Amino acid sequence: MDEIDAMLAANADWVTRFPGSKPVRPARHVAVVACMDSRMPLFPLLGLEVGDAHVIRNAGGVVTDDTLRSLTISQHLLGTRAVVLVHHTDCGMQKTDDAGLADVVEAATGHRPPWQARTFTDVDEDVRESLRLLRATPYLLSHDVRGTVYDVDTGRLREVS
Amino acid sequence: MDEIDAMLAANADWVTRFPGSKPVRPARHVAVVACMDSRMPLFPLLGLEVGDAHVIRNAGGVVTDDTLRSLTISQHLLGTRAVVLVHHTDCGMQKTDDAGLADVVEAATGHRPPWQARTFTDVDEDVRESLRLLRATPYLLSHDVRGTVYDVDTGRLREVS
Numbered sequence: 001m002d003e004i005d006a007m008l009a010a011n012a013d014w015v016t017r018f019p020g021s022k023p024v025r026p027a028r029h030v031a032v033v034a035c036m037d038s039r040m041p042l043f044p045l046l047g048l049e050v051g052d053a054h055v056i057r058n059a060g061g062v063v064t065d066d067t068l069r070s071l072t073i074s075q076h077l078l079g080t081r082a083v084v085l086v087h088h089t090d091c092g093m094q095k096t097d098d099a100g101l102a103d104v105v106e107a108a109t110g111h112r113p114p115w116q117a118r119t120f121t122d123v124d125e126d127v128r129e130s131l132r133l134l135r136a137t138p139y140l141l142s143h144d145v146r147g148t149v150y151d152v153d154t155g156r157l158r159e160v161s
Numbered sequence: 162m163d164e165i166d167a168m169l170a171a172n173a174d175w176v177t178r179f180p181g182s183k184p185v186r187p188a189r190h191v192a193v194v195a196c197m198d199s200r201m202p203l204f205p206l207l208g209l210e211v212g213d214a215h216v217i218r219n220a221g222g223v224v225t226d227d228t229l230r231s232l233t234i235s236q237h238l239l240g241t242r243a244v245v246l247v248h249h250t251d252c253g254m255q256k257t258d259d260a261g262l263a264d265v266v267e268a269a270t271g272h273r274p275p276w277q278a279r280t281f282t283d284v285d286e287d288v289r290e291s292l293r294l295l296r297a298t299p300y301l302l303s304h305d306v307r308g309t310v311y312d313v314d315t316g317r318l319r320e321v322s
Contacts, residue, residue: 003189004245004307010208011318017205018316024253026199028164036215036231038187043202044178047171054197057218059231066227069276070197070220076265078253084165092185092239104237111299115230138272146165155179157172 022051024078030054031074033130034086035061035093039152042086046157054080060093060126061086062118063133072139081142083134086157087127088150093119123149127160183212185239191215192235194291195247196222196254200313203247207318215241221254221287222247223279224294233300242303244295247318248288249311254280284310288321 001009031054032042042048042055056070074080096104101117120126127147134145147160162170192215193203203209203216217231235241257265262278281287288308295306308321 003191004243007191007207007209007245008309008318008320011206011316013208014206015316021314022200024198024200024251024256024313030164030168031197036192036217036235037185038212038214038216039183039185040216041204041209041211043204045172045175046168047174048168048202050202051199053199055199055201055218056197056220057216058227059217059234064227064230065276066219066225069225069274069278072266072274073220073253073262073278074197076269077257077262082165084168090185092234095185096238101234101238105233105300108237108302109299113230113233113300115226117230117234138270139266139274141269148169152185153182155172155176157169159169 019050026051026053026078026080028052029080030082030084031056031071031080032084032086033061033063033067035059035088035091037088037091037152040086040088040150045150045155054078060091060118060120061130062126063130068137068139075141082144085127085130085145085147086150087123088152089123090152091123094121094123124160180211187212187214187239187241189213190241191243191245192217192232192241193245193247194222194224194228196220196249196252198249198252198313201247201249201311206311206316215239221252221279221281222291223287224291229298229300236302242305244306246288246291246306246308247311248284249313250284251313252284255282255284285321
């Protein structure tokens with residue numbers, strides 16, 4: 001079976017366990033900004049229930065214009081007032097650099113991407129850079145932001161100060 | 162207890178249930194692009210296990226430059242070859258329009274955001290627009306993309322064609 005057909009079929013099982021309707025505004029007034037990595041099931045690893053928190057994810061869990069767009073909507077329209085960042089060990093973004101990725105994409109497709117890959121080397125420093133970017137943005141209502149690193153080999157979350 | 166302290170404490174429970182290390186490359190070679198909405202726990206609702214699929218999420222689940230950056234990294238560096246979009250009913254992005262959000266942000270902060278909010282009215286049409294944007298991008302290795310709408314009142318996922 002095609003993988004996406006398998007996901008659509010698996011959804012029938014979720015429907016039998018569905019916990020019921022919840023309001024659109026997150027109950028715990030928090031937005032999570034995390035890497036897209038396949039090894040981070042954010043609901044159980046943060047103890048979230050359906051309806052608790054917004055979840056924003058991209059390659060690296062970095063702060064981009066799109067992250068700021070999403071957080072602005074989260075705070076101004078939907079009432080969240082805190083942000084937690086979840087980066088992680090063994091990230092794919094540590095395995096190349098911006099020029100290296102652009103070279104790979106151009107060689108394979110004939111097109112060089114116009115945007116930066118946002119690779120990094122030190123995960124703690126990348127969390128701190130994201131915290132700085134969030135605290136500097138003028139569009140948010142709250143600058144209550146904290147950063148963490150998830151260990152993909154133990155499941156443990158560690159705060160970065 | 163502060164909500165983020167509560168999430169860090171809840172992580173200790175996850176560590177006791179942690180299923181073990183998995184490779185950085187997603188086992189099922191799929192990337193999910195979904196809305197940040199708090200009512201969508203994507204792992205159980207798509208039948209995903211830890212390590213199966215990348216998960217990219219933003220306000221609306223729309224295709225932005227950051228979505229393309231993340232998918233390009235997902236395909237070129239980490240081996241995914243299919244994309245599934247998950248939009249949903251009762252979306253916060255259907256409750257305003259781009260100028261309305263910019264007015265709200267400017268009134269509250271004194272700063273007008275330079276980016277579009279990417280609001281929409283018809284969720285099926287917004288899925289189709291995202292499918293068109295993904296099929297038109299020259300940077301991906303695969304244009305195997307499918308789109309769905311999640312019903313937040315029943316838990317059911319419906320494909321949009």
